[in-house]
Each structure stands twice: as structure tokens, then as C-alpha cells.
Amino acid sequence: MATDSRHSPGSASSPLRKGRIPAxxxxxxxxxxxxxxxxxxxxxxxxxxxxxxEILTSxxxxxxxxxxxxxxxxxxxxxxxxxxxxxWVLVRSTFPGKTLVRAVVIxxxxxxxxxAGVGLLAxxxxxxxxxxxxxxxxxxxxxxxxTAAAVLAATFVSFPLAVLALEAGLRGLDERLEDAAxxxxxxxxxxxxxxxxxxxxxxxxxxLVLSWARALGEFGATITFAxxxxxxxxxxxxxxFEQLQxxxxxxxxxxxxxxxLAFAVILALRGRFLR
Amino acid sequence: MKRVLILATSAVLLLxxxxxxxxGEGTTGTTEASGGSGGxxxxxxxxAASSLTEAFGxxxxxxxxxxPGTTVTFNFGPSDGLAGQINEGAPADxxxxxxxxxxxxxxxxxxxxxxxxxxxxNRLAIIVPADNPAGIEDLDDLTEDGVQLxxxxxxxxxxxxxxxxxxxxxxxxxxLANVVSNEEDVKAxxxxxxxxxxxxxxxxxxDVTPDVADQVTLIPIPDEVNVIATYxxxxxxxxxEADLAQSFxxxxxxxxxxxxxxxxxxxxx
Numbered sequence: 323m324a325t326d327s328r329h330s331p332g333s334a335s336s337p338l339r340k341g342r343i344p345a346x347x348x349x350x351x352x353x354x355x356x357x358x359x360x361x362x363x364x365x366x367x368x369x370x371x372x373x374x375x376e377i378l379t380s381x382x383x384x385x386x387x388x389x390x391x392x393x394x395x396x397x398x399x400x401x402x403x404x405x406x407x408x409x410w411v412l413v414r415s416t417f418p419g420k421t422l423v424r425a426v427v428i429x430x431x432x433x434x435x436x437x438a439g440v441g442l443l444a445x446x447x448x449x450x451x452x453x454x455x456x457x458x459x460x461x462x463x464x465x466x467x468x469t470a471a472a473v474l475a476a477t478f479v480s481f482p483l484a485v486l487a488l489e490a491g492l493r494g495l496d497e498r499l500e501d502a503a504x505x506x507x508x509x510x511x512x513x514x515x516x517x518x519x520x521x522x523x524x525x526x527x528x529x530l531v532l533s534w535a536r537a538l539g540e541f542g543a544t545i546t547f548a549x550x551x552x553x554x555x556x557x558x559x560x561x562x563f564e565q566l567q568x569x570x571x572x573x574x575x576x577x578x579x580x581x582x583l584a585f586a587v588i589l590a591l592r593g594r595f596l597r
Numbered sequence: 598m599k600r601v602l603i604l605a606t607s608a609v610l611l612l613x614x615x616x617x618x619x620x621g622e623g624t625t626g627t628t629e630a631s632g633g634s635g636g637x638x639x640x641x642x643x644x645a646a647s648s649l650t651e652a653f654g655x656x657x658x659x660x661x662x663x664x665p666g667t668t669v670t671f672n673f674g675p676s677d678g679l680a681g682q683i684n685e686g687a688p689a690d691x692x693x694x695x696x697x698x699x700x701x702x703x704x705x706x707x708x709x710x711x712x713x714x715x716x717x718x719n720r721l722a723i724i725v726p727a728d729n730p731a732g733i734e735d736l737d738d739l740t741e742d743g744v745q746l747x748x749x750x751x752x753x754x755x756x757x758x759x760x761x762x763x764x765x766x767x768x769x770x771x772x773l774a775n776v777v778s779n780e781e782d783v784k785a786x787x788x789x790x791x792x793x794x795x796x797x798x799x800x801x802x803x804d805v806t807p808d809v810a811d812q813v814t815l816i817p818i819p820d821e822v823n824v825i826a827t828y829x830x831x832x833x834x835x836x837x838e839a840d841l842a843q844s845f846x847x848x849x850x851x852x853x854x855x856x857x858x859x860x861x862x863x864x865x866x
Contacts (some may be wrong), residue, residue, distance in 0.1 A: 449726075449793030466794040467745060467777035549749070549778025549789065556779075564779070567678045568752040570685075 346405055349446040362581065369578045377575040390538055392556055394471065397476035397537035398530050401484035405529065409488035428468035431482040438498070439546025446474065461473070464534045470547035472555045476537035484533040491525025528594055535587040539580070639664075639841050642688055644672045644679040646695035646754065646828065647782040648719065648801045651808075652860040653693070656853045660845055662750060663852075667841065675753040675782035683707050683833060690842040693830040693849070695719070695783075696754035700829040710831035711839070716849050717828040718863040720802045721758050723816040724790050731796035736762070737820060739797055740771035747778045747786050748797040755783035758824045759799035765822035787813065801826070803861040 370377075377383060407410055412424055430438055443449050446465045448458035457463040465471045499521065503513045519526065541559040548555040548566065558580055565573040645653050650673045657669040666683065672679065672689065680699035683689050684707035692710065694700045704710045725733045731744050739746055749756030763769045777795065778788045786798040791812045805815045830849055832842040849857075854864065 351708060443792060443794070447792060447794055462741055464745070464794075468690070545781070550780065551776065551778050554777075563781070567681060567750070567781075570681065 365574060365577055365581060367575045373571055374575045374578065377572045378579060380572070382552065382561060382565070383572070383576055383579075386556055386558045386576070387460050389469070389472075389553065389555075390557040390559075393472050393476050394534050394537040396473045396483070397480050398534035400473070400477045401481045401533040401537075402488075402526070403528055405481060405484035405488050405533075406526075409492055412485075413489055413492040428482045429487055430479050431486075435479060435540065435542025438543035438544050439475065442471075442475060442478060442543060442547040446471070466547060466557065467549045467551065469548075469554055472544050472557060475543035475547050476540045476557075479540050479543060480533035481537040484529040487525055487529035487532055487572050488522075491522040491529070494525070495521055524593070528591055529591050531587055535584060538583060599647060612656050638666050638668075639838055640668045640670060641690050641838055641841055641845060642670050642672060643689075643691040643693065643845065644674070644683060644687075644689040644833075645693040646676045646679070647673045648695055648755065649673065649693055649828075650784065651806050652803070652857050652862065655856050655860075656849060659852065659856070660848050663848070664841070664844070669845070673697060673784075675749070677752040677754070678700075678782070680707065689833050690836040690838050691830065691845050692833050693828060694754070695826055695828055696757070697827060697829055698757075699754070700831060703833065704831075705832075709832055709834040711797045712843055712846055713829055713831035714846070714850055715827050715865040716830045716853070716866055717857050719800055719826040719828065719861075720818070720863070721755070721762060721824055721826065722802045722805075722818055723797055724787060724800045724804065725797045725814050725816060726790055726793045726795075727812050727814055728793070729814060730793070733797045733816060735816065736766050736772075736822070739775060740768050741775075744775045745777045745794070745796040746772065746775040747789045747798040748776055749783050749786050749799075750779035750781065753780075753782055754826060755800060756780075757785065758826055762799065762818060762822055765824075800845060806860070823862070828862075 378387075388450075392502065410422050412420065433441075443451065443466070446454040447456075448464045448466060451457075454465060457465070465474065476532060495518065500513050500517050503517045504510075508516070538557075540557070541563065544555065544557060545560055546562070550556050550560050552561075556564070558576060562573050562576045562580070565576065607662060643653065643657070650671075651673060653673075657671060661667050661669055672682075674682075676694040676696055676699040677807065679689075679692065680694065680702045683692060683703050686708075692703055693716070694703075697715075700710065700713060704713070723733060723736065723739070725731070731738070731741070733739065733744070738744070743852075748759045751760065760769070760773070763772045778789060780789065783800050783804060786795075786800050787809065789795040789802050790798040791809055792799075802815065805813055829848050832839055832846055837841045858864070
């Protein structure tokens with residue numbers, strides 16, 4: 323194994339890797355760091371630290387936090403339950419239109435969230451939604467303005483992240499281990515439960531954490547499709563947005579809470595992000 | 598070096614484009630003067646209540662035509678949000694609010710204002726989808742079980758006025774229990790009603806513009822419980838174009854009155 327690492331590209335001492343850093347790069351790289359760091363610094367400096375505890379224990383903040391946790395966790399769970407079979411199919415089978423399916427599934431990742439909201443209305447709205455109008459006319463079920471709508475919006479935007487992480491996990495899997503288990507008489511379900519899923523532990527965790535984090539931050543699709551009501555659809559980002567109009571201090575304090583949660587996500591995925 | 602410069606310039610341009618198109622607070626629209634051969638180039642930024650979107654759009658065009666070389670850029674949004682932006686130092690030469698409260702805020706807690714004057718009044722109304730799915734006919738109908746009612750958030754003038762009307766009518770508790778969403782501004786309320794997802798919303802009489810008249814229906818609110826919104830306008834202190842800003846204010850108070858009346862606004866008190 324020691325000889326392996328010596329030949330790996332990471333330690334090769336090519337002039338491009340180890341040579342003098344171009345001055346222009348230093349300037350642009352510093353600008354890049356500043357671009358990200360300055361707003362964070364601004365948030366830290368503007369946060370009314372003496373009031374933080376009072377604000378974060380207020381009813382608005384607590385209600386929004388509770389709802390955010392419920393919505394993000396449900397969205398991450400749905401993303402995994404639907405995302406794992408989809409990743410499995412995408413990695414381990416070939417069928418016509420596979421690339422198209424993949425493109426469609428990943429699209430929400432790069433789609434403006436407000437467009438996602440409009441799309442969700444077109445699918446699940448009670449008036450003109452493809453499914454929504456049918457649900458409403460036949461069963462009197464209206465999704466818009468409900469917590470279910472907030473979950474749907476959060477799932478829509480976080481699903482691609484789960485699928486991508488699970489796909490990567492399945493691709494990196496040594497299929498011989500699954501074959502060996504099958505040869506020894508294990509059923510497919512047993513192989514999945516006792517070999518495939520345990521081997522993919524880290525990637526499954528990554529899929530859950532990434533989709534949870536994306537769901538937690540969802541704003542545009544939620545406010546467009548689910549609306550904004552305390553305790554029902556007002557998640558933390560929506561609370562920040564509303565408070566920004568009336569109580570700026572509160573907006574900064576809640577923003578800080580969201581930053582800390584995001585920071586915890588990075589820490590949890592440090593193996594993935596901080597190598 | 599040249600390449601680095603190009604890279605840096607395009608990065609800056611990209612950033613500028615992003616901040617233009619996504620300021621997080623309402624919509625921004627620019628209209629360019631077509632003439633521009635005469636006077637000096639000047640740009641005026643007007644932060645205006647979102648209920649003024651259509652009327653001020655037209656007034657802006659007319660003002661540009663009357664002042665060649667001038668470009669008026671509008672920042673439409675909820676008055677409370679706009680006042681917050683201005684108080685935080687966002688550039689604005691003119692502020693037009695849908696309620697005196699938020700003009701007071703800029704005057705007292707922000708950079709201050711000059712030449713403040715009331716320029717219009719507006720009435721609130723119930724707004725329902727054209728097919729009126731919940732069969733709303735008056736304020737009392739808003740209290741019926743299961744009505745999906747959408748208001749502007751508290752703090753937004755249209756939201757505060759709506760809550761005041763419910764109080765005047767003595768239906769606060771039952772009506773507020775039917776609220777399914779508190780929207781960012783009054784235009785967002787109209788959007789939710791237009792899409793047919795909400796059964797009713799409270800907006801301004803002027804929100805039912807010809808563009809949306811076939812999709813929403815306006816139900817008047819009786820005068821004895823209705824609220825009359827008063828709209829103040831002023832030059833924001835610190836404006837780089839104070840003179841031009843004042844002429845815009847004068848224009849709104851003068852020639853602009855006819856345009857405002859055309860869009861259903863009432864004359865100032």
C-alpha cells in the first residue's frame with residue numbers, strides 16, 4: 323500500500339502543483355474567499371448577541387425551528403426512500419432514455435427555486451394542477467398552504483442531492499462482495515439488507531445530510547407553492563424573510579442559527595468536503 | 598495580465614447582474630428614455646409600494662419622456678421592506694409608501710426625507726378568483742369554515758389595513774383563523790388569488806388592473822368599516838440627484854395625478 327501512494331497523482335511533484343503560485347491567482351483566490359467570508363462576517367457582527375437567546379426562544383423562532391426540523395427530516399427521509407431505488411436502477415441497469423431520466427431528476431438542483439414553486443403549482447395546485455385539480459375535485463384535498471406542501475417543496479429540491487450521493491455510493495461498491503453473498507445462498511433482500519446497505523453507510527449518511535441541509539434552506543419553492551403561515555408553512559428561512567421586514571435583529575439572530583446548522587452539516591461531512 | 602483583467606471584469610459584471618436581478622425584495626424594473634439627445638444623463642431610483650407598480654410604471658415613462666436623458670429605475674416592494682432597505686443604506690432618491698407609518702420610519706429612524714407630501718389615497722377590497730369557488734359575497738363570508746384567506750403579512754400596509762378592517766367589522770377572530778398565508782406584499786396576495794389556490798384575499802381596489810380583470814373579481818368593502826390608505830411621497834435625504842428627485846415628486850403631485858386617477862387611485866386628502 324505504501325508504494326501505491328507514492329505513485330498516486332496527489333503526491334506527484336509536477337511543476338504545476340508545487341511551483342510558484344501565480345500572483346494573479348493569489349489575488350483572485352483572495353477575492354473569492356472575501357466574497358464568501360464578508361457576508362458571514364457581516365452576519366456575525368450584526369447579530370444582536372445580547373438578544374439572541376431571547377429571540378431564539380421566542381414563539382415565532384421556536385415554532386419555525388420545530389416546523390423546519392419536521393419538514394427537512396421528512397423530506398430527507400422521502401428523498402432516501404425514493405432515491406435509493408432510483409439510484410440503484412440508474413447505476414445497475416440500462417434502458418432507453420436513461421440519460422433523459424437522469425437529467426430530469428437532477429434538474430431541480432440547478433433550477434431557480436421560484437420556478438420549482440411554479441412547477442409544483444402546475445402539478446399539485448387545486449385549480450390547474452395536473453394531479454392537484456383531480457385530488458381537489460374528487461377528494462376535496464388541497465395541498466397548497468399545508469405542511470405537506472412545504473414537505474413536497476423541500477423534497478423536490480433536495481431529491482437530486484440524495485440521488486447523486488447514492489449513485490456515487492453504488493458505483494464505488496465492490497459488487498463481488500454482493501456476488502459472494504448471493505453465491506452463499508443469500509436472498510436478494512438479505513444481500514441488500516446485510517451487505518449493500520451496510521457497505522454504503524457513509525454514502526447513505528451523506529445523502530441524508532445533504533438532502534436534509536438543502537431542505538432546511540428551501541425558500542423560493544415553499545413561499546410560492548406552500549405560502550407563509552406560522553406553525554404550518556413558515557420554516558426558518560421564511561421566518562427570516564418576514565422578520566427582515568419588521569424586526570431586523572430577529573432576522574439576524576435566526577440567520578445565525580441557520581448558519582450554525584449549516585456549519586454542523588459541513589462538520590458532519592468533513593470527510594467529503596474538508597479533505 | 599490582460600486575461601486576468603478580463604476575468605476579473607467579467608466576474609464583477611456577473612456579480613452586478615446577479616445583484617440586479619435578485620435583490621430579494623420585490624421586483625426591479627428599468628425603463629430607458631428613448632430620446633436622450635437633450636439633457637444630461639441622470640438616473641433616478643424610486644422605491645415605491647408594490648400597489649403602485651402599474652401607475653408608477655406609466656408615470657415613469659412619461660417623466661422620462663419629459664426629461665430626456667433621465668432614466669427612472671423602480672424598486673417595487675412592500676413599504677415596510679423598502680423603508681427597511683432605505684434605513685439600512687440602500688440607495689433611493691424617492692420613496693413612495695402605501696402608509697404614513699413607513700414614511701415616518703425613514704423620516705425618523707433613517708436618512709430623513711425632504712418635500713414630503715401625500716399624493717394619493719386608496720381603498721381596500723375583497724379580491725376573489727373570477728369563478729369565486731367559496732361563494733364570497735361580503736366580509737362576513739370570510740369567516741365561514743374552510744375559507745382559504747390570504748393576507749399581506751403584518752407590517753405590510755395592506756396586511757395591517759386588512760386586520761384593521763376585520764377589527765372594525767368585529768370579525769377579527771373568525772377571519773384571522775381562516776388565514777392560510779401571510780404574503781410578502783400585496784401583489785403576492787393577488788397572485789395567490791389569481792392562481793385560484795386561495796378563495797379570497799384583501800388587496801387594494803387598484804390591484805384589479807385591466808391585465809388581471811378577467812381572472813379576479815373585486816368585492817367592495819362598505820365605507821363604515823373600510824380603511825382609506827394614504828400614500829406619502831418624498832425625496833430621500835442624501836440623494837445624489839436631489840433636484841431631479843424633487844421634480845419627480847412634483848410630477849407625481851402634478852401631471853401624474855391623472856394617471857393615478859386612471860388606475861383607480863383617489864386624490865390625496
